[in-house]
Amino acid sequence: MPESRSEAETDEKGETPSKNIISVISQFADDNLTIVRNISTGLAIAGVIVISRSIKLITKFGLASEIPARFIEKNVSLRGRVQTITETGLEVEHIPIYIPVLSPLLAKGGGRVYPLAVRLAGVELTPEGRVWLEQHLSPAQTVWLKLVSREEETLHCLVSGSLRSLCLNEEVLRLGLARTVPVSGLHPQSHLYLRLHQRLLKAEVKAERKGRGMWKEDSLWERTSQAVWDNSLVRLIRRIFKLESKFMNVARLRPVSEYNCVIMCLCLRSRSSICQLIAQRLL
Structure with missing residues (x-):
C-alpha cells in the first residue's frame, strides 16, 4: 500500500x-x-x-509573354477592356481579378501597361468584318478572351461579349464577314484544333448556304445585264451613240449644211487620221 x-x-x-x-x-x-x-x-x-x-491570380498582364504557359494550356478565360480595332483583330487591356485589400498591395506601380494584341482564332477578317467589329465593340467595352494559343506577342483567342453568350469568332463567320484559316500555334491533329476548326467551319458553311456577306451572289437578272453591258458589240454601239450625241451638240451651236453634217458623222466614225482631220476642219 x-x-x-x-x-x-x-x-x-x-x-x-x-x-x-x-x-x-x-x-x-x-x-x-x-x-x-x-x-x-x-x-x-x-x-x-x-x-x-x-x-498570378490578380496580376495585370501587359504583354502576351507575361501570361503563364499553363493558362494557355488550360484555355483560361481572361477579362479585358477593348481599346481599338486593328487590321488583324483587337487591342484589349487586361482586367485582373480585384480583391479589395490585396489588389492595391500587389499592383505594379510606375510601369506602363500596354494592351494585349488579340486575334480571333481561326478567323481572317474582311474589311467589312472590321467595320462590323467597330460598330458592335465600342471602346472600353468588356470582353472575355478564351486563350487558345500564343504567337510571339499575339494571343489567338475565342472572343466573347460581356455576357459570354456570343462568340465573335463564330458570329463574323456566320454573317459572311470572314473566312476560316488554320489556327496558329496548334498542331493540326490535336483534339482542340479539330474541335475548334469544325466549330468555325460549321458557321462558315451556314453563311455560304444562305448567301450572306462575301458569299452573296448576284441574281440572274444582275448577271445577265452585266454580261450584256460588258459585251464588245454593245460597247461599240454605246461609243457610236456617244459620238453622235457629241456631233448633235456641235450642230446646235454652229449651223452647217446637211451635206457637211453627213460627212462629219462619217469622218467621226472612221479611225482614219485623214477623216478625223476633215471632221476637225468641219467643226
Missing part, C-alpha cells in the same frame, strides 16, 4: 507541469483575445498573398 501511494503521488507531480502550461496558454489567449485574432488574420492574409503571387 505505501508503494502504490507513492507512485500515485509521483504521477500527479509529473502531470502537474503539463497542466500548468496548457492553463497558462489558455489564460493568455483569453486575456489577449484581440491580439490572437489579429495574428490569425495576418497569417491568413499572408497565405493568400503568397498563393496569389504564385498562381
Whole structure:
C-alpha cells in the first residue's frame, strides 16, 4: 500500500507541469483575445498573398509573354477592356481579378501597361468584318478572351461579349464577314484544333448556304445585264451613240449644211487620221 501511494503521488507531480502550461496558454489567449485574432488574420492574409503571387491570380498582364504557359494550356478565360480595332483583330487591356485589400498591395506601380494584341482564332477578317467589329465593340467595352494559343506577342483567342453568350469568332463567320484559316500555334491533329476548326467551319458553311456577306451572289437578272453591258458589240454601239450625241451638240451651236453634217458623222466614225482631220476642219 505505501508503494502504490507513492507512485500515485509521483504521477500527479509529473502531470502537474503539463497542466500548468496548457492553463497558462489558455489564460493568455483569453486575456489577449484581440491580439490572437489579429495574428490569425495576418497569417491568413499572408497565405493568400503568397498563393496569389504564385498562381498570378490578380496580376495585370501587359504583354502576351507575361501570361503563364499553363493558362494557355488550360484555355483560361481572361477579362479585358477593348481599346481599338486593328487590321488583324483587337487591342484589349487586361482586367485582373480585384480583391479589395490585396489588389492595391500587389499592383505594379510606375510601369506602363500596354494592351494585349488579340486575334480571333481561326478567323481572317474582311474589311467589312472590321467595320462590323467597330460598330458592335465600342471602346472600353468588356470582353472575355478564351486563350487558345500564343504567337510571339499575339494571343489567338475565342472572343466573347460581356455576357459570354456570343462568340465573335463564330458570329463574323456566320454573317459572311470572314473566312476560316488554320489556327496558329496548334498542331493540326490535336483534339482542340479539330474541335475548334469544325466549330468555325460549321458557321462558315451556314453563311455560304444562305448567301450572306462575301458569299452573296448576284441574281440572274444582275448577271445577265452585266454580261450584256460588258459585251464588245454593245460597247461599240454605246461609243457610236456617244459620238453622235457629241456631233448633235456641235450642230446646235454652229449651223452647217446637211451635206457637211453627213460627212462629219462619217469622218467621226472612221479611225482614219485623214477623216478625223476633215471632221476637225468641219467643226
